[in-house]
Amino acid sequence: MRRYGAIAVLALALALSxxxxxxxxxxxxxxxxxxxxxxEIISMTSGLDGATIAFEGEVVxxxxxxxxxxxxxxxxxxxxxxxxxxxVEMTDDLEVFGDWGNTGDVVRVVGILNEGCDQHGGxxxxxxxxxxxxxxxxxxxxxxxxxxxxxGLAGLVLAGVGYRRMRRSEEGDLL
Amino acid sequence: xxVAPQRRDLGAIAHYTGLLIxxxxxxxxxxxxxxxxxxxxxxxxxxxLGAGVTAAIGMGLAQMAPRGAYLGRRDALIITAxxxxxxxxxxxxxLSLSGHYGSFLDAWFxxxxxxxxxxxxxxxxxxxxxxxxxxxxxxxxxxxxQGIIVAALTVAMGVRGGGAISLYIAEGRDERIMPNxxxxxxxxxxxxxxxxxxxxxxxxxxxxAAGMEFSRSFLHGFWATIxxxxxxxxxxxxxxxxxxxxxxxxxxxVMLMLAGTLNFNLHADVWRGDPRxxxxxxxxxxxxVNIALLSAAVGFGLGASQLxxxxxxxxxxxxxxxxxxxxxxxxxxLYTTQWLNGxxxxxxxxxxxxxxxxxxxxxxxxxxxxxRLGLIAKxxxxxxxxxxxxxxSVITQKYHHLLDVPLTSEVLSNALMVFVLYVITYITGxxxxxxxxxxxxxxxxxxxxxxxxxxLSTGITAPTMPAGLKITYMVQxxxxxxxxxxxxxxxxxxxxxxxxxxxxx
Numbered sequence: 001m002r003r004y005g006a007i008a009v010l011a012l013a014l015a016l017s018x019x020x021x022x023x024x025x026x027x028x029x030x031x032x033x034x035x036x037x038x039x040e041i042i043s044m045t046s047g048l049d050g051a052t053i054a055f056e057g058e059v060v061x062x063x064x065x066x067x068x069x070x071x072x073x074x075x076x077x078x079x080x081x082x083x084x085x086x087x088v089e090m091t092d093d094l095e096v097f098g099d100w101g102n103t104g105d106v107v108r109v110v111g112i113l114n115e116g117c118d119q120h121g122g123x124x125x126x127x128x129x130x131x132x133x134x135x136x137x138x139x140x141x142x143x144x145x146x147x148x149x150x151x152g153l154a155g156l157v158l159a160g161v162g163y164r165r166m167r168r169s170e171e172g173d174l175l
Numbered sequence: 176x177x178v179a180p181q182r183r184d185l186g187a188i189a190h191y192t193g194l195l196i197x198x199x200x201x202x203x204x205x206x207x208x209x210x211x212x213x214x215x216x217x218x219x220x221x222x223x224l225g226a227g228v229t230a231a232i233g234m235g236l237a238q239m240a241p242r243g244a245y246l247g248r249r250d251a252l253i254i255t256a257x258x259x260x261x262x263x264x265x266x267x268x269x270l271s272l273s274g275h276y277g278s279f280l281d282a283w284f285x286x287x288x289x290x291x292x293x294x295x296x297x298x299x300x301x302x303x304x305x306x307x308x309x310x311x312x313x314x315x316x317x318x319x320x321q322g323i324i325v326a327a328l329t330v331a332m333g334v335r336g337g338g339a340i341s342l343y344i345a346e347g348r349d350e351r352i353m354p355n356x357x358x359x360x361x362x363x364x365x366x367x368x369x370x371x372x373x374x375x376x377x378x379x380x381x382x383x384a385a386g387m388e389f390s391r392s393f394l395h396g397f398w399a400t401i402x403x404x405x406x407x408x409x410x411x412x413x414x415x416x417x418x419x420x421x422x423x424x425x426x427x428x429v430m431l432m433l434a435g436t437l438n439f440n441l442h443a444d445v446w447r448g449d450p451r452x453x454x455x456x457x458x459x460x461x462x463x464v465n466i467a468l469l470s471a472a473v474g475f476g477l478g479a480s481q482l483x484x485x486x487x488x489x490x491x492x493x494x495x496x497x498x499x500x501x502x503x504x505x506x507x508x509l510y511t512t513q514w515l516n517g518x519x520x521x522x523x524x525x526x527x528x529x530x531x532x533x534x535x536x537x538x539x540x541x542x543x544x545x546x547r548l549g550l551i552a553k554x555x556x557x558x559x560x561x562x563x564x565x566x567x568s569v570i571t572q573k574y575h576h577l578l579d580v581p582l583t584s585e586v587l588s589n590a591l592m593v594f595v596l597y598v599i600t601y602i603t604g605x606x607x608x609x610x611x612x613x614x615x616x617x618x619x620x621x622x623x624x625x626x627x628x629x630x631l632s633t634g635i636t637a638p639t640m641p642a643g644l645k646i647t648y649m650v651q652x653x654x655x656x657x658x659x660x661x662x663x664x665x666x667x668x669x670x671x672x673x674x675x676x677x678x679x680x
Contacts (some may be wrong), residue, residue, distance in 0.1 A: 044513055064385045116488065
């Protein structure tokens with residue numbers, strides 16, 4: 001009985017140890033993801049190649065066909081856009097993609113980082129394991145200043161006066 | 176003897192520079208119309224202001240021409256040098272109002288990079304940029320790539336005194352495809368229109384198939400086409416060519432880069448149904464050897480990085496980036512940080528050389544150029560033959576560039592002079608970058624990229640880099656586009672005018 005108790009304690013200690021956490025982090029399925037961001041992902045010095053990572057960012061522009069029932073969604077994280085390859089159904093929750101008129105949905109991506117993806121021509125990409133909507137996107141405010149129109153029109157009037165003067169001068173030359 | 180420009184010359188220079196600037200104001204109507212169609216009212220106002228102010232400046236300068244102003248060869252050189260500076264300055268006005276640039280200097284850097292077809296960018300939050308501002312960024316490649324002077328001559332800006340040919344030569348072009356330069360300029364635009372149409376349709380369909388919305392598909396197709404055919408390198412997304420994740424996109428753009436780096440005389444031969452010249456031409460052969468050797472070197476370098484498991488990936492990345500570097504395009508499917516931290520070594524060195532060597536003369540490619548490298552190689556061969564031949568013998572060396580031409584000491588010394596000027600500029604820019612605290616390798620990469628009008632970057636070129644380095648790279652892009660002599664003519668004219676002014680005091 002005491003022997004079984006010792007084995008149980010040892011198993012519990014191993015399960016909770018940093019070594020087992022590290023081992024779990026390097027496997028794809030059921031991994032504990034390493035929290036990161038766009039600049040670290042592309043740094044090539046993160047040591048996360050092949051590891052499961054998690055990062056947040058805004059989806060931008062559109063989802064592009066990725067083959068095999070997958071799409072590419074580009075996620076802008078701390079100013080760096082990362083190509084994320086994911087099954088089409090994973091994008092069901094996505095509604096707003098970022099562009100001039102909109103701030104896109106903010107998502108949390110969990111996936112495997114490939115610094116030189118064998119499947120995609122050596123591109124640096126992330127193959128998504130899960131996608132979670134963090135914040136719904138919204139319309140961006142793009143105010144406009146009418147004084148710019150005034151300055152532009154004044155410039156055009158001046159240019160027109162200059163052009164007429166030049167033409168008159170040329171006609172004068174011909175006479 | 177140094178001859179200072181007279182008051183009459185300055186008037187002519189101002190007049191024609193003003194007309195060039197007015198042409199740029201006319202070009203701003205395209206992004207203005209784009210903004211109106213896309214419902215981007217803020218950007219529309221940016222371009223309304225930009226076009227108005229630019230037209231006023233241009234017409235103001237055009238008033239300064241004295242009656243019957245004659246345009247001499249020296250004046251043409253000065254106008255050409257000033258043209259790139261002045262149009263990038265006025266072209267920056269709408270971009271500086273966009274909210275995507277940290278300062279007016281950043282916007283000016285962007286347009287200098289655009290017009291010189293370099294492709295280095297200081298834009299911020301590119302993924303949220305308006306369609307109109309992106310249209311203007313890419314149009315700067317089209318206008319600059321075809322040549323500012325060619326662009327203006329096409330709309331016949333009315334150069335008096337037979338100065339058109341002087342302007343044309345001052346811009347570094349030597350094509351004589353048609354009986355006069357205005358017809359040649361129009362022919363250049365016609366061929367460009369054919370390539371741009373084909374590229375836009377091919378890439379537009381590829382984008383459409385990938386799931387892009389219809390108008391975006393063809394807009395992106397148009398932008399990528401002019402960025403590659405004019406060897407510029409801007410992209411509408413922050414990920415540049417990597418955004419598309421598409422082998423088809425890469426194949427089409429490589430073909431466009433190749434077309435963009437071809438000497439226009441060779442384009443004309445192909446157009447007339449005589450492609451044999453490409454096989455015989457020293458420049459085409461030199462470029463082919465260059466691309467083959469450097470692609471192999473990049474391939475070995477990338478292979479050694481052990482990031483890739485197959486040669487297919489190595490080839491795809493290697494050929495794409497060598498073509499991008501050699502042609503001076505600067506499109507990339509790698510992140511900037513990957514050059515230094517992932518692929519340093521042989522691959523990095525080969526890309527440096529590809530950028531430094533450049534494409535062909537009379538094209539939009541930058542760098543030392545394949546013709547000069549071919550001539551220098553022939554020159555070495557010539558000297559070796561002379562050294563082992565009997566003292567009484569006369570050794571001649573020929574090369575084929577459109578015609579069979581004897582290699583002379585003058586031709587060789589011109590090629591060597593430009594080679595040396597490029598190398599000095601590459602090193603100077605690298606030393607300045609290193610002095611600002613950047614690693615020497617990265618500083619050399621960025622300096623070559625700017626001077627050779629390439630646009631590949633290790634990440635130094637960013638809104639946060641020091642203003643002094645931004646100005647350094649702007650001067651390098653300007654000097655590289657003008658191939659130095661035109662710029663030196665401008666500097667010499669300013670210095671002699673200043674001396675004359677002091678002499679009168």
